[in-house]
Amino acid sequence: MRISLAWLADLVALPPAAELAEGLTFAGLEVERIEEVGDDTVFEINVTPNRADCLSHLGIAREVSARIGAPLRAPPRGSLPRAFPGPQQALSAGRGGDLLPRAPAGASPVSRGAGDGAGEAGPGSLPAWLARVPAPPRIDAPDRCGRYLGQAIAAPGKGAFAAPSPPWMQARLAACGVRPIGLAVDVTNYVMLELGQPLHAFDLSAVQAIVVRTSREGERLRTLDGNAPRLVPGDLLICDGERPIALAGVMGGEASAVTEESSALYLEAAWFAPEGIRRTARRLSLHTESSHRFERGVDPKLPERALERAVRLLFGAVAGLTAAPPQAAEGRLPSRRPVVLRFARVGRLLGAEVPAEESRRWLGALGFVEERRDEREVELAVPSWRFDVDGEVDLVEEIARLRGYDRIAPSLPGSGRPPAAPAWQRPLALARAVFSAHGFHEAVHYSFVSRGDGDPAAPVELENPLGDEQAALRGSLLPGLCGSLRRALAHLPQVAGRPPAVRLYESGRTYGWPAADERTTGPARERWRLSCLAYGPRSPVDWGRGRGGEPVDFFDMKGLVEGLAEALGLPAAFAPSASPWLHPRQAASLTIGGREAGVLGELHPDLAERFELPRGVFVAELSADLLLAAYRPPRFSGVPKFPAVLRDLALVVAGDVTAAQVEAALREAGGALLEAAVLFDLYAGPPLPEGHRSLAYSLRFRAADRTLTDAEVAAVHAAIVAAAREKLGARLRG
Amino acid sequence: MVTAGQPQLLLGDLLERARREIPAAGADELEAQRVRLLGRKGELSALLRGMGALPAGERPAAGAAVNAARDEIEALLTARREAILREARAAELGGAPIDVTLPGRRIAARGRRHPVSEAQDDLVEILARMGYEVAEGPEIELDYYNFEALNMPPDHPARDMQDTFYVRPPAGARTAGPILLRTHTSPVQIRTMLARPPPVRICSPGKVYRRDDDPTHSPMFHQIEVLCVDRDITFGHLAGTLDAFVRGFFGEDFRVRLRPSYFPFVEPGAEVDVTCTFCLGKGCRTCKGSGFVEVLGAGLVHPRVLRAVGYDPEEVSGFAFGCGIDRLAMLRSGIDDLRLFFENDLRFLEQA
Numbered sequence A: 001m002r003i004s005l006a007w008l009a010d011l012v013a014l015p016p017a018a019e020l021a022e023g024l025t026f027a028g029l030e031v032e033r034i035e036e037v038g039d040d041t042v043f044e045i046n047v048t049p050n051r052a053d054c055l056s057h058l059g060i061a062r063e064v065s066a067r068i069g070a071p072l073r074a075p076p077r078g079s080l081p082r083a084f085p086g087p088q089q090a091l092s093a094g095r096g097g098d099l100l101p102r103a104p105a106g107a108s109p110v111s112r113g114a115g116d117g118a119g120e121a122g123p124g125s126l127p128a129w130l131a132r133v134p135a136p137p138r139i140d141a142p143d144r145c146g147r148y149l150g151q152a153i154a155a156p157g158k159g160a161f162a163a164p165s166p167p168w169m170q171a172r173l174a175a176c177g178v179r180p181i182g183l184a185v186d187v188t189n190y191v192m193l194e195l196g197q198p199l200h201a202f203d204l205s206a207v208q209a210i211v212v213r214t215s216r217e218g219e220r221l222r223t224l225d226g227n228a229p230r231l232v233p234g235d236l237l238i239c240d241g242e243r244p245i246a247l248a249g250v251m252g253g254e255a256s257a258v259t260e261e262s263s264a265l266y267l268e269a270a271w272f273a274p275e276g277i278r279r280t281a282r283r284l285s286l287h288t289e290s291s292h293r294f295e296r297g298v299d300p301k302l303p304e305r306a307l308e309r310a311v312r313l314l315f316g317a318v319a320g321l322t323a324a325p326p327q328a329a330e331g332r333l334p335s336r337r338p339v340v341l342r343f344a345r346v347g348r349l350l351g352a353e354v355p356a357e358e359s360r361r362w363l364g365a366l367g368f369v370e371e372r373r374d375e376r377e378v379e380l381a382v383p384s385w386r387f388d389v390d391g392e393v394d395l396v397e398e399i400a401r402l403r404g405y406d407r408i409a410p411s412l413p414g415s416g417r418p419p420a421a422p423a424w425q426r427p428l429a430l431a432r433a434v435f436s437a438h439g440f441h442e443a444v445h446y447s448f449v450s451r452g453d454g455d456p457a458a459p460v461e462l463e464n465p466l467g468d469e470q471a472a473l474r475g476s477l478l479p480g481l482c483g484s485l486r487r488a489l490a491h492l493p494q495v496a497g498r499p500p501a502v503r504l505y506e507s508g509r510t511y512g513w514p515a516a517d518e519r520t521t522g523p524a525r526e527r528w529r530l531s532c533l534a535y536g537p538r539s540p541v542d543w544g545r546g547r548g549g550e551p552v553d554f555f556d557m558k559g560l561v562e563g564l565a566e567a568l569g570l571p572a573a574f575a576p577s578a579s580p581w582l583h584p585r586q587a588a589s590l591t592i593g594g595r596e597a598g599v600l601g602e603l604h605p606d607l608a609e610r611f612e613l614p615r616g617v618f619v620a621e622l623s624a625d626l627l628l629a630a631y632r633p634p635r636f637s638g639v640p641k642f643p644a645v646l647r648d649l650a651l652v653v654a655g656d657v658t659a660a661q662v663e664a665a666l667r668e669a670g671g672a673l674l675e676a677a678v679l680f681d682l683y684a685g686p687p688l689p690e691g692h693r694s695l696a697y698s699l700r701f702r703a704a705d706r707t708l709t710d711a712e713v714a715a716v717h718a719a720i721v722a723a724a725r726e727k728l729g730a731r732l733r734g
Numbered sequence B: 001m002v003t004a005g006q007p008q009l010l011l012g013d014l015l016e017r018a019r020r021e022i023p024a025a026g027a028d029e030l031e032a033q034r035v036r037l038l039g040r041k042g043e044l045s046a047l048l049r050g051m052g053a054l055p056a057g058e059r060p061a062a063g064a065a066v067n068a069a070r071d072e073i074e075a076l077l078t079a080r081r082e083a084i085l086r087e088a089r090a091a092e093l094g095g096a097p098i099d100v101t102l103p104g105r106r107i108a109a110r111g112r113r114h115p116v117s118e119a120q121d122d123l124v125e126i127l128a129r130m131g132y133e134v135a136e137g138p139e140i141e142l143d144y145y146n147f148e149a150l151n152m153p154p155d156h157p158a159r160d161m162q163d164t165f166y167v168r169p170p171a172g173a174r175t176a177g178p179i180l181l182r183t184h185t186s187p188v189q190i191r192t193m194l195a196r197p198p199p200v201r202i203c204s205p206g207k208v209y210r211r212d213d214d215p216t217h218s219p220m221f222h223q224i225e226v227l228c229v230d231r232d233i234t235f236g237h238l239a240g241t242l243d244a245f246v247r248g249f250f251g252e253d254f255r256v257r258l259r260p261s262y263f264p265f266v267e268p269g270a271e272v273d274v275t276c277t278f279c280l281g282k283g284c285r286t287c288k289g290s291g292f293v294e295v296l297g298a299g300l301v302h303p304r305v306l307r308a309v310g311y312d313p314e315e316v317s318g319f320a321f322g323c324g325i326d327r328l329a330m331l332r333s334g335i336d337d338l339r340l341f342f343e344n345d346l347r348f349l350e351q352a
């Protein structure tokens, strides 16, 4: 909201600009910018949605007055036709309003010249145009339209209402960021900026009888912006009889707009219920100055004052205007209940001593009226413009903000129960340490991915995405990591002719829909994953080891995953995997305690192509939920008391026998005495038979309670060889 | 060479030679000397054996002389051995130094933490020391927890402050109201309070989403929300806790400043400014000369929110505050474009 200080000074005495800005900011009306516009100063004030009453110069003036104690001034009265019927007078006729022929004698239309001159039509000489003054307005949706005031005004000829408004008015509008258009529109905008009441001016020739009603299915209205949005039941309309002429509180219709051709207009000042205006404005994306105010709440007592002010301004600007008396119709206004403040509650919530007197003084300055009071509490009528106040705590806030938050001394609440650390905290730190030690940088990607088109990998889609590339929520962390690799390869330089080494990991959620019988905390299934990607040379280039730089392979990724499992104290098992993300020949699943905890391997070549990546990208996607929950803190068991015996063993097996099978056979036959079996060589080729390979293990035997004899070791070694032969057809390598 | 009968004379010769030769011997020679002089078949042993021929009265004296000679020779040998080691060490140490300016070698490059996740850990730790437990909740939320229970019923204008992404419900599913991406971590407050009675002290860090994309707003960012509900919690407690929180993260010299503001789920509400990290309060372009930057929203928990979770606002009160972790990380590390955090450019990540 842009506030002109020159304008504001019409309404209240002002302190110097800098002091005023600080005062407003620390009363909750943040002055975001101060601008010099000609010889005026303009504040850009951030008005929070609860303070609709501050969307005008009057509203800001009230705040200034309450905070510094300066009395409010009435805006300059400007010109008002003599014998002009005051709104109260007109309204006294009650619901249904007045039509001139039935109006009391004193309420005759009057014209007069601009400025202070006299010039008026004598009583009884009613101009011909009054034949066209509409029937009194009718409200068919009383819960949606609490009041409707209208007034017809005629000029002696065409063009006066579309002519430029006075320069001073244009200057103030421009200072507030509103483009001057023509007198009628400028006056409505001026009054809105001054008092906060949105007004609308119709061409009188388009108005026979105002009816305020809700829309019917399929109705259309061409609005001032040139569109003809489809209306739905519940949109509030201003109609001329049956025909919609404005989208109430949002935007006027094109056909009833004031133009060069207009010689008379019908001014509207109404109160519309906020929720309905907001629904329509949002659905049609029609955010206007008017809807902005109505959906936040306009003072229901404002229409009379605003209408009178508008008429005064018009009369001041154009000579020879004639005005009919205002017409009014009443709907239902929301009832406002008084609010009780217990004096002790103020200090108890703020943690500061606030005397009852002081509380009363601040609230009085804001326009709250005491209806009942005793030692303990006071009952207050809420000013009609304060829609945001409906409870005691709202009053506490008013007192706190006007006193100043800085007058509340900071303190700390007493200590509570020491908090429990989340179970995942330590294992996550351990996992991070493993990634870090292996050179993996942590990445954080957007949760958005491009629309899945039914892709089961990203089934959760957004209704209103920012774009196609961000239309769904990720079902895997891998696309994000692959994207970052692609960008890295585009800009990272090679070193000594080798591709850059890229290592990334991410800890984050993936999203999907739960199965029919699945229980989830929120509406969707959110899984926590720990995923990583490795590409490029296994170790950094250095000057000592030459320039080997072999690219990472499956076993580097597996070594990382094993390291993670080890850090978490978890026994890991691996088996071939059919993950669609992975190269079918280089894909493994990780199993922890019989449950699948993730997959790892080479990125599937088809996917590498789709992500525009070279071959040789290795990835792992692990379940953080499972791994971190399974964490076992380390247990220690002293050091062995008896020596170990080492034996090497090389077994030749057929190519389809896996290392896991060989190791299982070794362990089973070796029993408790076989402490470790470390694979130290793998060989295939001559002189081994075609399709065979040799696995060489260093076996370590030890007993916990004695030194093993040669005979014992020989026996268990022989048993191992025999078992390998029987189970796997293995023979010793000669 | 050594014969019985002339033990004294020979002993003298032997010692004299040892005193001359041992101090000049090289490393290899030294062992030969030891064997020749002190070995089982060496010269001293031979002398001792020869003493059998001496008159009984002379034997003790002769024996003592031989033992004294043995001690002296051993001392000579030891001294020489040590001298040789010292010379060798001196020779080794005295050579040309290696080129210590050659680069060191790494087994693997050091992996870095992401600045946002690191800041999040720091914040959680600061809050843990102050008694706050981590609470988590879904990112895909129901409208009820994100807005309604937080005093933002449908058609509430404050919903405009948080432009929301809505999620298309799965085909055929019946859901309890609109599904959205949470716009703040505040729904975790509601879920936590619904699940347990007061007192409650929690912090909830995590990802949040708003339909915004420019250098200072990204459609996804991180927030941490703090909630304290107990008997007699005051606005003063909020101010004190914010002060400790900010000093814990930025440093002891940093100050907070509270300004009245509006968030529907708190009342009184406050916008919280912190000493500008760029100018340390002196005033600069970033802080528009004020010396402060806006980083937090805070306030006392609105009685309607307390009632919505079944707490009695006459019995307990509470405060809540929430802030963008990314923004705090930006301020702390001097980053001016939020989007850098989510581009994951290695040239950026490697600076951590």
Ligand SMILES: [Zn+2]
Pocket: B276, B277, B278, B279, B280, B281, B282, B283, B284, B285, B286, B287, B288, B289, B291, B292
């Ligand atoms: Zn600064």
